[in-house]
Structures are given as structure tokens and as C-alpha cells.
Amino acid sequence: MTKILSYLRDLRHGRTVVIGVPYLWFALLIAVPVLIVLKISLSEMETTSISSMISWADGWPTLKLNFSSYLFISGDTLYVQTYLSSIEYALITTIICLAIGYPFAYFMARSPKHLQPMLLMLIMLPFWTSFLLRIYAWKTLLVSNGAINNVLLALGIIHEPLAMMNNSFSLLVGMVYSYLPFMILPLYANLSKLDLRYLEAAADLGTSPFKAFWLITVPLSKAGIIAGSMLVFIPAVGEYVIPELLGGPNTLMIGRVLWDEFFSNNDWPMASSVAVVMILLILLPMALFNKYQSEQAEGKA
Amino acid sequence: MATAPKAKAVREDLLRVEGLTKIYDGAVKAVDNISLTVTTGEIFALLGGSGCGKSTLLRMLAGFETPTQGKIYLAGEDITHLPPYKRPINMMFQSYALFPHLSVWENIAFGLKRDGMPKNDINDRVESLLGLVQLTKLAKRKPHQLSGGQQQRVALARSLAKRPQLLLLDEPLGALDKKLRESTQLELVNIIEEVGVTCVLVTHDQEEAMTMASRIAVMSEGSFMQVGSPDEVYEMPNSRHVADFIGNVNIFDGVVEVDEPDHVTVRCEECVHYVGHGISGNTGMSVSVALRPEKILLSKNKPQGEFNKGKPQGEFNWCEGEVIEIVYFGAHTTYHLKLASGLVIKAQELNSTRDLSCGLTWGDRAYAHWSDLAMVVLTQ
Amino acid sequence: MNKIFSKSWMIAVYVFLYMPIITLVVFSFNDSQLVTVWSHASIRWYHVLVHDRELISAVALSLRIAFLSALLSVFFGTFTAFALNRYKRFRGRTLLSSMASTPLVMPDVIVGLSLLLMLVSMQQWWGFPERGLLTILLGHALLGTAYATVVVTSRLREMDGKLDEAAMDLGCQPFQVFKLVTLPLLAPALVSAFLLTFTLSFDDVVLSSFLSGPGYSTLPMVVFSRARLGLNPTINAVATVTITVVSIAVIVSSFYQSRAERKRKLEVAQAYSDSNQ
Numbered sequence: 001m002t003k004i005l006s007y008l009r010d011l012r013h014g015r016t017v018v019i020g021v022p023y024l025w026f027a028l029l030i031a032v033p034v035l036i037v038l039k040i041s042l043s044e045m046e047t048t049s050i051s052s053m054i055s056w057a058d059g060w061p062t063l064k065l066n067f068s069s070y071l072f073i074s075g076d077t078l079y080v081q082t083y084l085s086s087i088e089y090a091l092i093t094t095i096i097c098l099a100i101g102y103p104f105a106y107f108m109a110r111s112p113k114h115l116q117p118m119l120l121m122l123i124m125l126p127f128w129t130s131f132l133l134r135i136y137a138w139k140t141l142l143v144s145n146g147a148i149n150n151v152l153l154a155l156g157i158i159h160e161p162l163a164m165m166n167n168s169f170s171l172l173v174g175m176v177y178s179y180l181p182f183m184i185l186p187l188y189a190n191l192s193k194l195d196l197r198y199l200e201a202a203a204d205l206g207t208s209p210f211k212a213f214w215l216i217t218v219p220l221s222k223a224g225i226i227a228g229s230m231l232v233f234i235p236a237v238g239e240y241v242i243p244e245l246l247g248g249p250n251t252l253m254i255g256r257v258l259w260d261e262f263f264s265n266n267d268w269p270m271a272s273s274v275a276v277v278m279i280l281l282i283l284l285p286m287a288l289f290n291k292y293q294s295e296q297a298e299g300k301a
Numbered sequence: 302m303a304t305a306p307k308a309k310a311v312r313e314d315l316l317r318v319e320g321l322t323k324i325y326d327g328a329v330k331a332v333d334n335i336s337l338t339v340t341t342g343e344i345f346a347l348l349g350g351s352g353c354g355k356s357t358l359l360r361m362l363a364g365f366e367t368p369t370q371g372k373i374y375l376a377g378e379d380i381t382h383l384p385p386y387k388r389p390i391n392m393m394f395q396s397y398a399l400f401p402h403l404s405v406w407e408n409i410a411f412g413l414k415r416d417g418m419p420k421n422d423i424n425d426r427v428e429s430l431l432g433l434v435q436l437t438k439l440a441k442r443k444p445h446q447l448s449g450g451q452q453q454r455v456a457l458a459r460s461l462a463k464r465p466q467l468l469l470l471d472e473p474l475g476a477l478d479k480k481l482r483e484s485t486q487l488e489l490v491n492i493i494e495e496v497g498v499t500c501v502l503v504t505h506d507q508e509e510a511m512t513m514a515s516r517i518a519v520m521s522e523g524s525f526m527q528v529g530s531p532d533e534v535y536e537m538p539n540s541r542h543v544a545d546f547i548g549n550v551n552i553f554d555g556v557v558e559v560d561e562p563d564h565v566t567v568r569c570e571e572c573v574h575y576v577g578h579g580i581s582g583n584t585g586m587s588v589s590v591a592l593r594p595e596k597i598l599l600s601k602n603k604p605q606g607e608f609n610k611g612k613p614q615g616e617f618n619w620c621e622g623e624v625i626e627i628v629y630f631g632a633h634t635t636y637h638l639k640l641a642s643g644l645v646i647k648a649q650e651l652n653s654t655r656d657l658s659c660g661l662t663w664g665d666r667a668y669a670h671w672s673d674l675a676m677v678v679l680t681q
Numbered sequence: 682m683n684k685i686f687s688k689s690w691m692i693a694v695y696v697f698l699y700m701p702i703i704t705l706v707v708f709s710f711n712d713s714q715l716v717t718v719w720s721h722a723s724i725r726w727y728h729v730l731v732h733d734r735e736l737i738s739a740v741a742l743s744l745r746i747a748f749l750s751a752l753l754s755v756f757f758g759t760f761t762a763f764a765l766n767r768y769k770r771f772r773g774r775t776l777l778s779s780m781a782s783t784p785l786v787m788p789d790v791i792v793g794l795s796l797l798l799m800l801v802s803m804q805q806w807w808g809f810p811e812r813g814l815l816t817i818l819l820g821h822a823l824l825g826t827a828y829a830t831v832v833v834t835s836r837l838r839e840m841d842g843k844l845d846e847a848a849m850d851l852g853c854q855p856f857q858v859f860k861l862v863t864l865p866l867l868a869p870a871l872v873s874a875f876l877l878t879f880t881l882s883f884d885d886v887v888l889s890s891f892l893s894g895p896g897y898s899t900l901p902m903v904v905f906s907r908a909r910l911g912l913n914p915t916i917n918a919v920a921t922v923t924i925t926v927v928s929i930a931v932i933v934s935s936f937y938q939s940r941a942e943r944k945r946k947l948e949v950a951q952a953y954s955d956s957n958q
Contacts, residue, residue: 022757177697394846445948447952
């Protein structure tokens with residue numbers, strides 16, 4: 001024990017430990033699992049276990065790769081369609097969130113300073129309450145005998161209930177609803193730091209407020225737009241709970257397919273291949289996000 | 302305080318630095334082969350612009366940076382590789398770095414507690430330090446409840462608490478506004494002299510260095526340009542860089558014409574300088590003549606040679622030009638004079654009466670003249 | 682005109698965010714079996730809730746996991762934030778920061794699937810760990826670590842690195858620096874990181890579904906399986922209880938935070954006017 005303590009007391013060893021501990025933690029729980037998924041996606045499903053990938057032939061290890069599930073995914077139009085529609089839904093969600101969230105964050109950053117903490121808290125508060133329960137709430141609102149239809153019918157605006165449930169509408173409402181705070185928070189963080197003197201300088205040089213907004217505010221908030229969009233888009237591509245509760249038979253989302261392959265069909269290699277393809281799809285947006293994160297870190301240091 | 306160190310019985314070398322070098326990323330030389338000695342009781346200032354290496358040097362003395370090469374000795378003992386927490390050296394940080402979660406009292410006692418000093422002794426020590434910096438009444442406050450000047454005094458008390466052999470001051474007055482700085486400078490030096498601690502001080506402010514330090518090292522690009530007392534560095538700069546860095550200066554380029562033991566003359570395009578002392582150089586050598594603005598007198602009429610000490614009248618130490626700029630500072634006024642060669646020189650005139658003494662205005666022709674002991678001949 | 686537009690925009694967004702929550706709460710006091718049709722006010726579903734064995738044991742499990750996961754998350758998150766902020770240059774820094782931000786954005790299904798497949802492989806080799814509390818805990822702690830890292834990092838960046846040096850200069854060894862200076866200053870951030878990761882764990886359904894074993898159903902798993910089947914008034918009651926607890930906690934903590942902040946500002950102003958006299 002004392003030996004360990006005196007070891008830790010040395011400055012250089014302290015550094016090794018401080019870096020080593022989180023490294024091991026994430027390597028074990030992120031890097032290794034992703035590699036295992038990659039491995040399983042390339043193996044064959046046997047009755048209970050995964051076939052061993054390395055076989056010994058003539059004393060040499062030979063790698064046995066099985067691309068059958070990938071071939072199946074790329075050959076099957078249903079999979080391809082599901083990937084495309086996942087990306088489409090995620091993209092539409094991102095655009096709607098940006099369209100609603102950007103003006104909101106902008107107005108919030110311009111509102112009286114003493115109100116801002118409260119406004120911010122009101123955005124965060126739903127985030128602290130259960131995501132699942134809030135999605136469930138939409139279900140009760142959107143069903144044909146739900147609150148919204150009841151109110152509209154009672155007001156005489158419509159004469160028969162609108163079909164708002166189990167289709168792309170309900171899916172998008174749920175997605176926008178859940179991810180809107182993730183768009184607003186980075187945008188607000190960025191816009192509230194924007195130096196108003198830039199806008200004053202622009203006005204001083206004869207720029208109209210509208211032009212100043214496009215020429216100064218928007219370019220300067222680029223980092224916030226990228227961060228917010230990535231925080232919405234990437235998880236939205238793989239979303240499972242929302243399509244399961246609010247989507248319908250025609251709203252194809254890849255997260256649901258993965259879930260079904262795994263839990264209903266018990267096809268682990270297939271589920272893994274679906275996951276690997278999904279990772280490849282979001283790799284570029286992820287890299288963008290990471291670049292933004294590290295730029296933020298360097299900018300502040 | 303601005304005078305030369307008071308003569309004490311014996312002055313010992315306290316800090317000795319030998320060939321200290323710090324290289325970052327294998328290429329950037331932040332500190333380049335510096336050697337220096339600081340004697341007990343001295344206030345030694347490292348003066349230079351940002352990025353000159355003064356902070357890196359100070360951080361190596363404190364132990365926050367490991368030197369790439371060289372040695373640091375404190376009272377004869379090699380401390381080059383001693384970690385900061387084992388060095389009998391304390392530092393007063395730039396913008397103070399007071400612990401925000403601790404009170405004034407706890408901040409000052411922090412280092413003493415780490416040494417395991419008995420409680421009563423800590424109490425006595427902290428009380429006397431609080432008295433020294435006149436903060437006894439504020440002992441229970443947190444740093445954010447103090448003004449800038451008070452925070453500065455807490456930082457000083459905290460760095461003195463362990464009675465370090467060497468006190469390091471990193472831009473000690475940098476965070477204060479100008480008015481407060483002057484009074485604090487005096488106060489700081491008085492406290493340091495009362496305690497009798499040896500100091501190494503880092504600053505980019507030449508006035509701060511001149512008023513506080515007994516010796517100044519002017520630094521640039523990781524090296525010492527000149528080390529000397531404040532008046533030496535100001536009146537006898539050894540290079541254009543030092544002359545230029547400390548105060549304002551007019552520089553004339555010329556060639557040594559007469560080289561005698563008791564005087565030299567330097568012929569420049571603008572005028573001929575008669576310098577009333579000998580230099581280490583020889584006839585025909587290219588030199589620069591540095592002349593401080595406050596040592597130049599201006600007149601509307603051609604000077605009568607009273608500065609030439611009986612040498613042929615009107616031949617030396619004057620030039621003529623056009624007033625192109627007048628900058629009024631209140632206590633003095635600086636005139637910019639454009640000479641025939643195109644060189645613009647600055648002359649500073651004391652405003653000894655309320656009507657501006659020279660009566661010069663924009664566009665006037667004016668004569669500048671100076672004494673034979675006003676300038677410095679720079680050979681590099 | 683502009684003001685009216687911006688105000689109505691903001692109000693509309695808040696209505697959009699709060700409408701579902703408010704309906705949930707309102708209909709939890711509805712006596713009818715139907716979640717969407719109001720009959721009359723009662724606390725019938727709260728009685729049902731209290732006697733629902735499955736729900737109660739799920740709550741107990743969720744609380745246990747959330748507490749442990751928040752502890753682990755804050756522990757590893759603090760390490761990660763330190764490694765990334767205090768050591769600007771080391772080999773593999775980019776890899777570490779990428780791995781640390783991966784759980785923030787990576788879809789839950791992928792994180793859940795990959796963790797499960799790893800745990801299954803481990804089990805095949807070593808017969809350990811059995812799927813259950815521990816495996817769910819690992820998943821939640823992974824997710825929580827990523828979030829805790831963000832929270833602690835933002836506090837560390839605000840903190841003056843000079844304070845560490847000052848402590849060292851006054852005789853602290855590295856570990857003492859951490860204990861006496863860094864930790865006390867970091868404490869508020871650690872508390873918020875704990876609360877955040879606790880909530881994340883208490884809320885998660887996807888990771889738990891992948892990682893749990895027989896007999897280990899967390900509250901969200903039970904809620905989810907019931908919500909899949911249709912609308913159920915007990916869920917409204919569960920929601921109302923959770924929302925009430927969380928809202929009170931968040932409002933109280935932010936009230937204290939803003940009060941402390943105001944007090945501090947006042948004291949700073951006081952210090953300056955004192956010294957000018």
C-alpha cells in the first residue's frame with residue numbers, strides 16, 4: 001500500500017495514472033465492443049455461438065471472413081430503403097429543429113439578461129424529466145380519440161378525427177420534440193457569447209439589420225449550428241424508441257430493424273452488420289462533431 | 302529604493318544560474334544559455350516584452366518548468382531538479398491566484414499548515430503578516446470580497462508566510478490600475494525591505510523595474526541584453542536594442558572622426574557629435590549615437606555654442622529642422638523635428654512655466670542642441 | 682412588431698415543450714380507464730400504482746442502478762476531464778477525446794448492442810459477468826461518464842490553472858493539490874454531474890433492454906413495455922410522480938445556485954465600493 005502511494009506521489013506516475021484510467025475505461029467499453037461487433041458481423045451464425053474466425057490450416061492462421069450479411073444488406077432493397085429513410089427522417093428532423101431552434105436561441109440570447117437563466121432552465125427542465133414518458137405523452141395527444149383531435153372536434157374546426165398517429169407526422173413530431181433542446185443549447189451558448197459590438201460596427205458601416213444578421217450573426221454562429229445539427233442528426237439516425245412508440249408500419253427506421261434482428265430473429269451477425277453499416281453512415285458527421293469539440297477546447301485554452 | 306543597493310556588511314551570492322536553457326518542442330529556444338547571480342537582499346528585475354523568455358526563466362526558478370540544460374543553485378545547493386513544493390522559494394503570482402474557497406487568513410496560513418507548523422506559531426505568524434500588510438480587519442473575508450489592491454497584499458503576505466529564501470514576483474502590479482500602481486510600488490518595496498527577502502521580479506513595465514529593482518536584466522529572445530542598475534541601463538545602454546527598449550531615444554548613425562582619450566567626435570549626416578569622453582573604438586569605425594529626448598534643448602535661434610565647452614563655435618552638437626508635431630503631456634511637451642536628412646528626432650521640453658516655454662509651433666524652424674555629455678556612443 | 686414576433690415564437694416553443702407534460706399530469710388525475718377522455722378527478726391510479734408490485738420493484742432497481750452509475754460516472758468523468766484538460770499533449774489524446782464524446786452522439790442501439798456482444802464474449806471466456814444489475818450498470822456508467830466529462834471539463838476550463846501551481850509553490854504535493862484546492866473548487870460541478878448522470882441512468886430504456894437479464898427490469902423498461910401495448914393510466918401516474926420529484930429538485934437547486942451567484946456579485950460590488958472610500 002505504501003509502495004503504491006509513493007509510486008503515485010511521483011509526478012510522472014501521477015500523469016500515467018490520470019491518463020491511463022480513463023483510457024482503459026473507454027477502451028474497454030467503446031473500442032473493444034465496436035471491434036467485437038465488427039468481428040461478429042463478419043462471422044457466421046451457428047446454433048448458439050459465433051464461429052471462430054481464425055482457423056489453423058497447415059500451421060498458419062487463416063482469417064475466415066464472411067461477408068454474407070453485408071451482401072444481404074446491400075442486395076436487399078428493404079434494408080437499403082430503411083437506411084435511406086432513416087437518413088431522410090433524421091435530416092428532416094435536423095432541419096425542422098434548426099428552423100425552430102435558431103430563432104428561439106437568437107431571441108433568448110437577446111432577451112433581458114436577468115431572465116435568461118430562467119428561460120434556459122425551462123428549456124432544460126423537460127430534458128431532466130423522462131424522455132420515454134414525454135414520448136408516451138405525445139401518444140395520448142395524437143391518437144384519433146386523443147386530446148388534440150377532441151379539442152379540434154369540439155371547436156368545430158374539423159369534423160372527423162385527423163390521422164396523426166403511427167405515421168411520419170407523429171414520428172417527426174416526436175423526434176423534433178425530443179431533440180429540440182439539443183439544438184437550442186449549443187446555439188444559445190454560441191449566440192449569447194456573440195459580441196454585440198460586431199453588429200453595432202456593421203450598423204455603423206451602413207449595414208441593415210437583416211443583412212447584418214446574414215453577414216455576421218449566422219457566420220459567427222457556425223460552430224453552434226454544426227454542433228447542434230450533429231447532436232440532433234446522429235442519434236436521430238439510429239433512434240429506436242420514438243419510431244417504436246409513435247411510428248407506424250410505413251415509417252422505416254434502421255434502429256428498429258437492428259432491434260428486431262437482434263431480439264426477434266436472434267440473428268447476431270445480421271444485427272452487427274446493420275450496426276456496422278450504420279456506424280459507417282454516421283462516421284463523417286461524428287468526425288465533424290469531434291473536430292468542433294476539439295476546436296472549442298483549443299479556442300478556450 | 303531606486304538607489305543602488307544599500308551597503309550591508311557582507312553580500313553573499315544567494316542565487317546562481319548557470320547556462321540555463323529551455324527548448325520547447327525541440328526547436329523553440331524560450332530561454333537561451335542564461336547565467337546570472339543574485340546576491341542576498343537584492344531586488345533583481347527581469348525586464349522584457351512578451352515572449353522574451355522572462356516568464357519561462359521565472360517558472361524554471363520556481364520549479365514549474367524543467368530546464369533543458371543548465372543548473373540552478375540556491376545558497377550553493379543544486380535545486381535544478383527539485384519539485385516546486387520542496388524549494389525554499391515562494392512566488393507571488395500574476396493576478397495573484399488566491400484560493401477562492403479560502404478566507405484571507407486561511408490563504409496566508411495555507412503554506413504553513415503544509416509544513417506542519419504548530420497551531421500557535423501559525424496564528425502568530427499569520428497575525429503578524431496581516432499587520433504587515435494592514436489587513437487584520439479583513440482576515441475573515443474571501444478573496445472576491447476584496448479590492449484589487451487588497452488582493453495584491455494578501456498575495457504578498459501569502460508568499461512571504463513561509464519566509465522563503467527567495468521571493469519571485471510575477472508582474473506584481475500588472476493587475477492594478479495606473480494610479481494605484483504608484484503608491485503600491487512604494488509599499489511593496491518597503492515591505493520587502495522590512496522583511497529583508499531577496500527578490501526576482503518579472504515585469505514588462507520599465508517604470509516598475511526602474512523604481513523597484515536594484516538591478517535590471519533587459520531580456521530579448523531568451524537572452525540577457527544588458528544587466529545593470531536602473532541608471533546604468535538607462536544612461537549607459539550597451540546596444541541600440543536596450544536604448545530603444547528603455548525610454549525614448551534618438552539614434553544617429555555616423556563614423557568616428559576623432560578618437561582621443563578624453564573625447565571623440567562622430568560625423569553623422571545630420572551633424573557632428575562632440576562626445577566628452579573616450580570610447581573603446583577607433584577612427585573610421587561606424588557607430589550609432591543615442592540621445593535621449595529630455596537631453597535636447599530647443600531654441601528659435603542658432604545656439605551660441607555654450608554646450609561646446611570652448612570648442613569652435615557652432616560646429617558641434619546642434620542641428621536644425623522643422624517642427625512637424627507637438628505632443629503636449631502636461632508636465633512636458635515633446636516636439637518632433639524633421640531634419641534635412643529626413644530623420645525625425647524628438648525633443649522633450651519641461652513646461653517650467655504655464656506659457657509654453659519655447660513658443661514653437663507647427664511649421665517653425667527650430668534649432669536643437671545638447672551637451673557633450675548627453676549622448677552615448679553605441680558600437681553595436 | 683419585432684418584439685411581438687420574438688415573444689410569440691418563444692411562447693409557442695415553450696407550449697410545444699410543455700403541452701405533453703401538462704396533459705400527462707392532468708390525465709393522471711382522471712378517473713376513467715381511458716387516458717384521453719376526461720370523466721372526473723380522482724387519485725384512483727395512484728392507488729393502483731402503489732399496489733403495483735412490478736412497478737415498485739422496478740423503481741427500486743432503477744434507483745439503485747442510477748445511484749451507483751452516477752458515482753461511477755462522476756469518478757471516471759473527472760479522470761477523463763483531467764486527462765484531457767491538464768495534459769495538453771500526449772500520444773492518443775485525440776483518440777481519448779473522440780472515445781469520450783462517442784456515447785454523447787452514438788445511437789443507443791449501437792452502444793447497447795456492442796456492449797452486450799462484448800459482455801457475451803467475456804462470459805464465454807470467463808463465465809463472467811452474468812447479465813443483470815452489473816451489466817446494466819456498466820452501460821449506464823459508460824453513457825454517464827461521457828456526460829460527466831463534459832460537465833467537469835467546462836468547470837475545469839473556468840478554473841485558473843495558476844491555483845494548482847500556487848498550491849504546489851506553497852508546499853503541496855500533487856495529490857494534496859487535488860485534495861485541498863482542485864476538489865473543493867470542483868465540488869459544485871461534481872454535484873451537477875452526479876444529478877445529471879443519475880437522471881440519465883434513471884431514464885434509459887435502450888441500453889437497459891440490451892444489457893439486462895431475466896428478473897432485472899428497470900422502471901423505463903416496464904413503462905416501455907406497457908406503452909408499446911397501448912395507453913395506460915398508471916403510466917400517467919408514474920410520470921406525474923417523476924416529474925414532480927425532478928422539477929422540485931431542479932427548481933430548488935437552480936434557486937440556490939442563482940441566490941449564491943447574486944450574493945457573490947453583491948459582495949464583489951461591496952468590496953470595490955469599500956476600497957474606494
